[in-house]
Amino acid sequence: MTGVDRPPGGTADEGPLLLGVRHHGPGSARAVRAALDSARPRTVLIEGPPEADSLIPLAADEEMRPPVALLAHAVDEPGRSAFWPLAEFSPEWVAIRWALEHGVPARFIDLPAAHTLAWGKEDPASPKGDPGEAKQQPSADEPGDGKAATGAGAPGAAREPEDTVRLDPVAVLAEAAGYDDPERWWEDVVEHRGAGTDDALAPFAVLEEAMGTLREAYGTGGHERDLVREAYMRLRVRAARREFGGDVAVVCGAWHVPALRRRTPVAADRALSKGLPKVKADMTWVPWTYRRLSRASGYGAGIDSPGWYGHLFGAPDRPVERWLTRVAGLLREEDRIVSSAHVIEAVRLAGTLAALRGRPLPGLAETTDAVRAVMCEGSDVPLALVHDRMVVGDVLGEVPASAPAVPLQRDLDRLQKRLRLKPEPLERELELDLRKDTDAARSRLLHRLRLLGIGWGEPVASRGSTGTFRETWRLRWDPELAVRVAEAGVWGTTLLTAATAKAEADAVAAGTLADVTALAERCLQAELSDALPVVMRVLADRAALDADVAHLAQALPALVRSLRYGDVRGTGTRALADVATGLAERVFVGLPPACAALDAEAAEEMRRHVDAVHGAVGLLEEGIAAVQGDLRGRWRSVLRVLSGRDTVPGVIRGRAVRLLLDDGELVREEAARLMGLVLSPGTPPADAAAWIEGFVGGGSGGGMLLVHDERLLELVDTWLTGVPADAFTDVLPLLRRTFSAYEPGVRRTLGELVRRGPGARGSAVATGAGVPGFASGPDTGRADAVVPVLRLLLGPDESGGSDADDLAEVAR
Structure with missing residues (x-):
């Protein structure tokens, strides 16, 4: 056929071996490994961005531990990013590892990330930075997430309205097989398959046939971008065939296999992939977590039970028995009484439930029901712990230090190691004593990250001491923070320089006086001495121009807190004290007229400001009394004025009287x-x-x-x-x-x-x-009533009386 290249797909003998998989599927991963062992291709092509080809050798590094993800971000706009997550049970990861172990070249063949990121920028409806939708459109390997619909020009377009058909391919196949749950169908036909079948390629042929039928009926599923991606993949497959011959294996989503098998003109594929929008993109490996693989985290191409799938992939034999034994261990750690007899009974019950439900082996539903009935005594409370810790899991991957990273990430890694603050996926609390050098350095690190918008730590109220030298943080590392680090890299190459530049820019762009005072407090907490003069200059200018007493009263407490932080951390705060004193004087002058003729809501808000100023004045005078004189005395005069004016709302007058009474002035x-x-x-x-x-x-x-x-x-x-x-x-x-x-x-x-x-x-x-x-005196009748009990408890003393009689006499 003139102008038509040979189809990129074929059998293992005549051309590329197309292995259609489900992303993050342990059954697909095992099948891919068996197929590659059987076919022994000369090269392995994998669905993914080609910019990551140079990163593939890092997968063999001893320090690389999945789950990990390929992160691509636009150089000029780091916040525009996309992830390609891989777990140890992901078929793509298995293919990469197989190629590295056998010395076979491995390459990615999907649309480049440079086009993917630019495409999302031009299309407002497309997901921005979604780790999966940027890569994976509706596919059979993502049950529940496929959105196959009749697209324009697709076969069968006249049969279904485009805006009504939204179909999950796996759900269609499950329904055809008589299942009402796509996940359960997939487990039965794929995940529970035996590993030792005679024909390692048979599962892929069956799945390809099913996907081909669905593609004939629904085309691209309403996602025209798949046409471009598949055209580009066909071009990459043809290039690999020219280089290595027909002995090529392709690992991709099963949804794409029929399109890669189809004969198409080379010129048509080049035309589809020509002229695409493009941005300059960087790519690296980043750690990932099981939680981010789950749908609960918002990742559209995720899976419900990454912990369960990881167990199925890693268990050498008897997966149900091993799983229930691990569940028992977890529950025992939480002080629940679970014995080996519980495990035996739970295994039996899971097998019985599978038989009653017509399943080849117990799946997650059966093991969960068995755990609830036998180990949790019907309670969903401990079962929720099992789901959170094991079904979803809290595994955090690791990436070798040799992986590419922005300079800011390198500096963060160095500080984390020096301060012994290891990123962890589980939420934990960290108590800091700012009088200790290491804890003070940890506090600086966390405050600088927060200022840069990197929310690794969140300050919380301490349950112990309330002194200003104490800080409590709630830490939890989320993989998406890697994007925030890359985004913050535009401010500097180290955490100190980046936080300083960001603080200065935020001060200039601050909208209100309260924003600037809050920023000054954060600068002191983060010990950004170079940024503080800029912030203080902006603060003084804003305070001089702002005539709203409520704004001034709202800003004063933050300044006083900043002074206290300066005392604890040993930083100079004289300029801050001068601004705070001037701010207090303006509040004293403007507060009485500002409190006149307020409605109930405004009066209540102003009452809160009065409370805040009262507390701030006391702390402020303690720090600057030698210089500024009787600041508290001038504030008491203001309270007396407020307490005696009929035009001031009652809630403010009452509070002024109360504050004077508490201070001993009334x-x-x-x-x-x-x-x-x-x-x-x-x-x-x-x-x-x-x-x-x-x-x-x-x-x-x-x-x-x-x-x-x-x-x-x-x-x-x-x-x-x-x-x-x-x-x-x-x-x-x-x-x-x-x-x-x-x-x-x-x-x-x-x-x-x-x-x-x-x-x-x-x-x-x-x-x-x-x-x-x-009553003013004791009730002797009630006291006498307890004497017999006390005598019985205490007994007689050596003198013949009893301690009870002595106590009763005291009570009388």
Whole structure:
């Protein structure tokens, strides 16, 4: 036929051997290994980006441990990236390893990553950086993810509307076989096949025939890009045949095999692959995890159970028995009682379930049901642990140091090794003591990474000491952080230079004053001394121009926290202290007029600002008292103004009185007088309730104040009982919010005090004796009731009496 090249596909004798596989399928991986051992090709071609050909020898490195992934990213836009993950049970990985072990050339033949990344950039509907969809379009080897549809110009296009047919090829084959679950069908016909069949190529011939029928009916499945990819693959296969003859093996998704087998003109394939958009791309190996192979992680071409598949691929024999033994070990580590008898019974039950369901061997469903019934006693709680730790798994791959990497990644690797911070896929907490050099260096590393947008660690509240020298981090390494590292590489070649440049750029581009103050705090935490002058200059300019008191009040606490970090880490913060002092003075001047005529929502927000400024002023004065004088005294004057102005909302006036009382600037008699004025009949109930909310509401310890001061409690009680019925429904929500924030013990004590009424409350302040909320003296009758029990427990002493009698006398 003129102008038509010989088809790139054929039998093992007459041409390339086409091995259609399911990506991440242990059955396909075993079948590929058996086929390659049988055919002994002179070269192996693999579906993947050709730019990775030079990286293939690294797969033989002793330090390379799957799961790993090929990472491609655009040089000019590192955030535009794509992954090609490979596990030890991936057919492509098995093919690579077979070729390296037998000294056979291995090459990738899919569309280059340079075109894939550029194509995604021009097509807004295409996935950006999705690790799989950039490589794998609908294919039979990804059950549940295939989106085969009738494409324009495809055979059978008139039979189904293009916008209604979205078909999973494996689901179609499973349905034809009488299965309602594609995964279960695939396990039965592929994963549970015996390894020692006479014809190693038979499975591929059967699967090719099935895929050919589906391609005749559905064409490209609605994804026209497959036409370009397959044309390029055909060209690569032809080139390999010219170089090595017909003794070539091709490992690709089973969906593509019929297209590679089809006779097509060479000119047509070249025309399809010509003029494609292109970007400059870099490629390397990066570690991957089982979790990222699972669909739960959002990876569209993933699998549900990578841990289970890894076990099936690695188990030499008796996979069910070995699996259930591992499950028993995991449960025993979690202090569950699981014996060998449980394992034996679970194996028997899994086999029985498989027989009842007509399956050749127990699969994941049967073993899971057996574990639930026998080892977990019907509970899904321990079963969830088994699913998370074993069915999905937490394996993190490793890549040799000789793999290409951006300079920033090299610097990060060096710091991780020096500080003994190994990336791990499991979430763990790290406690740091900033007084220790190593912990301080770890803190700097994590803060610099966060500033660069590399979220390896997240700061959390410490369960131990609350001192500023303590930090607690929650660490978890995700493979996609490799992309963030490459993306951050545009800022510098080391972590210090990159974080410094990023901080300076963020300071200039910051939208609000609070953003700049937060950035200043982060610079101190990360010890970016070179970036701090730029940030402080921007901060001073923004603070001078910003007239919004709420913005100033919001920014002040962050500056004070920054000063505290400077003290702990030994960094100079004089410039920061000057800005913070000036900011505080502006807050003092602008706060009273800013608090006038606010609605309820704005008043509550301003109350939170008042609380924050109050705490910040105390800390600020401690650091700069010798220079700036009585900063706290000026703030108390502001609080007095706020507490006495009728135009200030009640929630702010009440909080100002409470803060003055806590600081000892207001005696209790004066506080009671002010509360009495507010709760007088002339004050609208809603305003009085707002004042109470500010005075004793929130987490400020107002409940204990009422417990210990009978006068304040009596004022609130008298006012509340006198609220008219028509106004009570209006103030009830505010009061409920106020008192519901108290701890249960405080609410119970207040209820007891109110129940007993005035004169019988036994306040510690009023009586000077007894426990607040209870009678002033002990109940001797109740004390005598426990004497027999105490005598029985303690026994008589040498004098003939007993310790119980002594205790009873003390109680009386």
